[in-house]
Amino acid sequence: MIASGGIGDVFARARAERRAALIPYVVAGDPDRETTLAVIDALTQAGADLIELGIPYGDPLADGPTIAAAGQRALGAGIKFADSIEIAAQARARGAAPILFFTYVNPVDHYGAERFARDARDAGAAGAIVPDVPLEELDAFAPPLRAAGLAIPLLIAPTTPHARAARIAAASSGFVYLVSRLGVTGARREPDVGWVAAEIARLRTTTQLPIAVGFGISTPAHVAAIGAVADGVVVGSAVVDSYAGSRGDEAAAKVGAYAASLRAALPSRG
Amino acid sequence: MSIQTEQTPDARGYFGRFGGVFVPEVLMEALARLEQATREAFADPAFWSEYEGLLRDYVGRPSPIYHAERLVDGPHAPIIFKREDTNHTGAHKINNTVGQALLARRMGKTRLIAETGAGQHGVATATIGAKMGMQVDVYMGAVDVERQALNVYLMKLLGATVYPVESGTRTLKDATNEAFREWAARVEDTFYVIGSVVGAHPYPYLVREFQKVIGVEARAQILERYGRLPSDVVACVGGGSNAMGIFRGFVDDGAVNLWGVEAAGHGVREIDTAASLNAGSVGILHGSRSYVLQDGEGQVRDTHSISAGLDYPGVGPEHSFLKDSGRARYVAIDDDDALAAFHHTARREGIVPALESAHAIAFAQRLAAERGPDGLIVVNLSGRGDKDVRTVAALEGTEVLK
Numbered sequence: 001m002i003a004s005g006g007i008g009d010v011f012a013r014a015r016a017e018r019r020a021a022l023i024p025y026v027v028a029g030d031p032d033r034e035t036t037l038a039v040i041d042a043l044t045q046a047g048a049d050l051i052e053l054g055i056p057y058g059d060p061l062a063d064g065p066t067i068a069a070a071g072q073r074a075l076g077a078g079i080k081f082a083d084s085i086e087i088a089a090q091a092r093a094r095g096a097a098p099i100l101f102f103t104y105v106n107p108v109d110h111y112g113a114e115r116f117a118r119d120a121r122d123a124g125a126a127g128a129i130v131p132d133v134p135l136e137e138l139d140a141f142a143p144p145l146r147a148a149g150l151a152i153p154l155l156i157a158p159t160t161p162h163a164r165a166a167r168i169a170a171a172s173s174g175f176v177y178l179v180s181r182l183g184v185t186g187a188r189r190e191p192d193v194g195w196v197a198a199e200i201a202r203l204r205t206t207t208q209l210p211i212a213v214g215f216g217i218s219t220p221a222h223v224a225a226i227g228a229v230a231d232g233v234v235v236g237s238a239v240v241d242s243y244a245g246s247r248g249d250e251a252a253a254k255v256g257a258y259a260a261s262l263r264a265a266l267p268s269r270g
Numbered sequence: 271m272s273i274q275t276e277q278t279p280d281a282r283g284y285f286g287r288f289g290g291v292f293v294p295e296v297l298m299e300a301l302a303r304l305e306q307a308t309r310e311a312f313a314d315p316a317f318w319s320e321y322e323g324l325l326r327d328y329v330g331r332p333s334p335i336y337h338a339e340r341l342v343d344g345p346h347a348p349i350i351f352k353r354e355d356t357n358h359t360g361a362h363k364i365n366n367t368v369g370q371a372l373l374a375r376r377m378g379k380t381r382l383i384a385e386t387g388a389g390q391h392g393v394a395t396a397t398i399g400a401k402m403g404m405q406v407d408v409y410m411g412a413v414d415v416e417r418q419a420l421n422v423y424l425m426k427l428l429g430a431t432v433y434p435v436e437s438g439t440r441t442l443k444d445a446t447n448e449a450f451r452e453w454a455a456r457v458e459d460t461f462y463v464i465g466s467v468v469g470a471h472p473y474p475y476l477v478r479e480f481q482k483v484i485g486v487e488a489r490a491q492i493l494e495r496y497g498r499l500p501s502d503v504v505a506c507v508g509g510g511s512n513a514m515g516i517f518r519g520f521v522d523d524g525a526v527n528l529w530g531v532e533a534a535g536h537g538v539r540e541i542d543t544a545a546s547l548n549a550g551s552v553g554i555l556h557g558s559r560s561y562v563l564q565d566g567e568g569q570v571r572d573t574h575s576i577s578a579g580l581d582y583p584g585v586g587p588e589h590s591f592l593k594d595s596g597r598a599r600y601v602a603i604d605d606d607d608a609l610a611a612f613h614h615t616a617r618r619e620g621i622v623p624a625l626e627s628a629h630a631i632a633f634a635q636r637l638a639a640e641r642g643p644d645g646l647i648v649v650n651l652s653g654r655g656d657k658d659v660r661t662v663a664a665l666e667g668t669e670v671l672k
Contacts, residue, residue, distance in 0.1 A: 058438060058569045059555065061450050062294040068437050081567055105292050106554045110568030132292045132554075136282060157296035159457055168295070182296060183455030 007126045007151045007174035010050045010098055011210040011231055019266045020227040021049035023212060024259055025102065025236035027070040028053050028087045029079030035247045040091040040099075042256035043239075047263035048097050050126065052234065055084040055103035062104075062131040064186025066237035070244070081111045082119070089123035100151070100174075101128040108141060117144035127151030127174050135168055146173070153177045153212070158195065162202065169207035175232060176207060179215045186237045191216045197229045220265030227266045235262055279588075283471020283558070286594065288587035291470040293557045296454045305472045307377045312479065317372065324368050325483065328401065329358045331365075332487045335495065335648075340618040341631070346638040347501065347645025349631075351621070352488045352516060354652045361624065361653030362484060362512045363394035367463055369480030371398040374461035381405040381456070384463045385449040387414055387442030387508075388578035388626075389421025390653060391465030396430035406430035409448040411441040414578060421657060439572050442582050446556050466509025467586030470557030474586050478514045485519020488648055501641055502527040505650035506630040507600065508544065508580035510589045512652035517598060527599070530589060531633045533575035533626075534602035544573040546585040547593050547600040555584040561593070576605040576661070577625035579653075603629040611635065612655060612662065624653035625661070 014021040024043050028036055043051055056074035060067060081103075088099045101120060108116055108130055120128060127150045133141055135154065142152050151174025156165045158181060169176045178199060180191035191213070200211050212232030217223060219238070226233050242258035243251035283289045291301060311317040325331040333353045341349050354362040367384075374382060382399050384406070386392030392408040399406035408425055412434040415422055425432050438444035446468075453462040467474045467481070485503075492500055503520050505513035507530040520526040532545035543549050546561045553562035555570060563571045563583040575581040592598035603611075608625060611632035616622045623631060627650070634649045641647065655662075663670045 059443065059447055061447060061557075062296075062454075064451070065437060072438070075569065106562075106564070106568040106570075108568075109554060110564075110566065131294045132557075134291060134293065134295060134298050136291060155295040157294070157298075159296050159299040161299060164299075179296060182457060184294075184451045 007050065007098065007100070011175065014049055014231070018269045020230050021212070021232040022047060022259070022263050022266060023050045023052060023232050023234040024048050024239040025052035025054060025234060026239060027056055027067065027074050028084035029056060029074035029077050030070040030240065031073045031247060032077050033079070033083065033087055035251045036087055037091055038248055038252040039243060039255050040096045041094070042252035043259050044095065044097045046256045046259035048259055050098050050100055050232070051096065052102045052129070052236070053084065053088055053099050055081060055101055055107060057104040057107050060104060062184055064184040064237060066240050067185050070240045081107050085119045085123050088125050092124035098126045099124070100126050103128065103130060105130055105132050105141065113141045114144040117148040117150060120150055121148040125150065127153065129153055129177065131155055135171055138171060155179055156203070158182055165203065166206040169203055169209065172209055175210040175212050176203060177234070178203070178211055178213045178230070180213050180226070181216050183215070185215055189216050191222055191226060193225045196226060200229050220261050223262045223265040224267050228269070233266070279471060279475050285588045285591035288560050288590040289471055289474060289558045291557060292554050292559070293450070293470050294454060297450070297457065300453065300457045301470055301472070303377070307373055308472050308476050311373055311376055317376070321369055321372055325365065329364050329368065330356060331483065332491070333357060335488060335491045338619050341615065342635050342638045344639065345642055347641035347643065347647050349634050349638050350492065350500070350646070350648045351651040352484060352648060354484060354512065354650060355621070355623065355627070355654035359394050359397050360656065361390045361394070362481060362515060363391045363465060364397065365483055365515070366465070366477050366480040366511060367391070367394040367398045370461070370463045371402050371404065374404070374463070375402060377461065379459060379461035381407065381460045382463050383407045383409065383449055383452055383460055384465060385442065385445040386410050386465065387445065387581060388657060389414070389418040389425065390579060390657065392425050392430070392432065393421055393428070395463050396425045396428035399430060400428045407452070408432045409435050409445045409452065411435050411439070411445045413440040414442065414445070417578060417661070418657070420660065442578070443570060450556070466511040467514045467588060468509045468556055468558065468584055474558065474588055477511055478518060478588065481511050481515025482518035484512065484515035484650060485517060488516055489519040492646070492648060496646060498646065499523050499526050500648045501645040502529060502637055502647045504529045504531060504630045504634045504637065504647060506531045506580060506626045506652060507547070507585060507589060508533065508582045508626065509584065510586040512650050514586060514588060516648070516650040517592070521597065528592070528597065529633065529637070530598055530600040531630045532600060532602045533577055533580035533608070533629055534604040535574040537604055543602070544575040544581050544583070545602040546583060547589060548602045558587045560587040560590040561585055576608060577629065579624065579626040580629065601633055603632045607632040609662070609665070612658070621651070622655035622659070623651055624655050625658045627652045
């Protein structure tokens with residue numbers, strides 16, 4: 001049986017160690033299934049607390065060119081929705097860090113929300129992020145996932161009004177995902193650390209959930225700055241980039257070294 | 271009847287089960303503000319009077335109707351063209367960009383962005399941007415940039431910047447993705463001028479409202495000249511804005527048959543098609559639920575049509591609603607038949623239609639023979655074919671422009 005993979009445990013352990021959780025993102029099947037499994041192992045060994053596993057989609061509206069291209073590589077390798085779930089199950093069975101899926105509404109809709117909830121739970125996954133399902137459409141897909149005990153962290157953006165942010169936080173489970181700046185995923189712009197700190201402080205008055213921050217976080221310095229104020233730091237495109245063009249052990253070595261540098265940059269909090 | 275109560279989308283942006291808002295959170299506030307601005311503008315007579323003034327003096331409306339007498343031999347229903355090809359910039363697209371640019375200015379935005387496939391919507395956005403002194407950035411698939419060099423140059427001439435999109439299939443679908451991403455990155459000063467009745471609410475609704483002038487004019491013109499309503503209204507459908515515009519004038523006239531003509535490409539049973547309503551299934555693309563050409567995994571398929579403007583895997587949600595309710599019917603015409611209608615209309619009527627509109631003409635020719643002299647068929651001639659001359663010449667082995 002698979003060890004506990006709950007998101008609550010992830011943040012509780014990081015908090016006990018007086019630091020933020022490190023949450024890297026990779027695309028399932030980029031560039032192939034075996035490499036993804038080796039990369040997840042390497043991320044786990046490098047100290048990743050939770051791994052976001054992207055289920056590839058050809059039209060990812062929330063993603064920049066790096067993750068879009070990774071998705072195309074995975075689709076080109078023939079990765080199906082069920083393969084992504086199977087990769088998660090295999091990774092968990094061999095001791096990987098907890099896994100959170102990241103995908104889009106259309107593939108979930110086609111796979112079926114109930115089937116996804118059941119299979120994700122059986123795979124030992126901790127939850128799912130579906131960024132193009134806003135609060136208003138949540139009822140159409142969230143209930144089966146909640147019933148299966150899966151967390152559904154929702155995104156709050158710099159454009160989200162305060163009252164709406166509070167409603168989003170209230171509807172989130174696992175953690176609240178704060179987007180560090182305008183735009184899509186990718187490393188083109190610096191995260192706005194001052195705004196992030198102020199927004200986290202405001203959110204803490206409305207929610208008890210951990211707050212993780214992502215989008216545009218690509219260097220150890222970013223991790224240090226965001227890790228000083230947030231409960232979790234999500235690094236996506238830069239992790240994908242760190243092993244792009246490599247496969248197997250070579251990819252694992254590259255991503256492991258990069259993740260270790262991020263992990264080492266997480267500041268200790270008093 | 272139920273159609274009438276469903277003509278305006280509900281508060282969540284649904285036409286029946288189609289539509290909605292499926293976008294990343296970063297765009298939700300922008301869409302909410304757009305909806306509010308749209309509601310206020312639509313209730314303001316001064317807004318419409320400025321819009322109508324521009325349509326009259328700048329676009330050249332009302333566009334005429336014209337009896338295409340030599341199109342069909344033998345007993346047949348008269349075919350009447352609604353001449354959107356006579357508009358400034360040569361297509362119906364400008365009706366929409368004028369309206370959205372006025373909305374943008376009202377909202378205090380200084381920069382317009384647009385996606386474009388064939389380049390017609392990009393040109394129409396660049397045109398109104400030049401007139402109103404706004405910065406215009408256009409996103410266009412790299413494949414289309416190559417295919418439509420003339421329109422790319424035209425947009426530059428009008429002061430716009432064209433960004434080739436290298437992601438995905440490098441066509442209209444990907445250009446639309448990129449325009450949404452760019453909007454997410456610069457949502458404060460930027461207005462996204464979407465080119466069809468697609469996207470997240472309120473876009474399908476507001477684009478339809480800016481295109482309905484086609485149908486309102488056509489209905490009055492037909493009644494005045496023929497003293498009766500048409501038996502049939504025919505329009506091509508890619509995203510579906512010209513069709514939605516002309517349908518809007520007749521949707522309450524239950525006896526008028528509404529026909530949307532999709533691009534079958536090499537055939538609707540083939541992989542190479544762009545006929546979302548004929549060959550697609552229900553899915554979510556570019557922010558709304560509608561019919562989509564996709565595989566069983568929800569991955570959007572590559573499309574093909576000889577006409578770049580119809581080469582799109584989705585369709586406006588209101589068309590999906592009209593299809594399911596039975597109020598409109600959707601057929602498909604393949605590349606060969608559209609090309610034949612293109613040539614036939616040029617030779618018989620002295621009008622070179624856009625390849626998009628040629629799909630509608632091809633279907634209307636058949637329908638006219640079927641209906642016989644008692645029928646009366648209105649075809650939306652959505653654009654002129656100058657932009658397609660190079661494509662058609664190349665198919666015949668002639669290179670007119672490098």
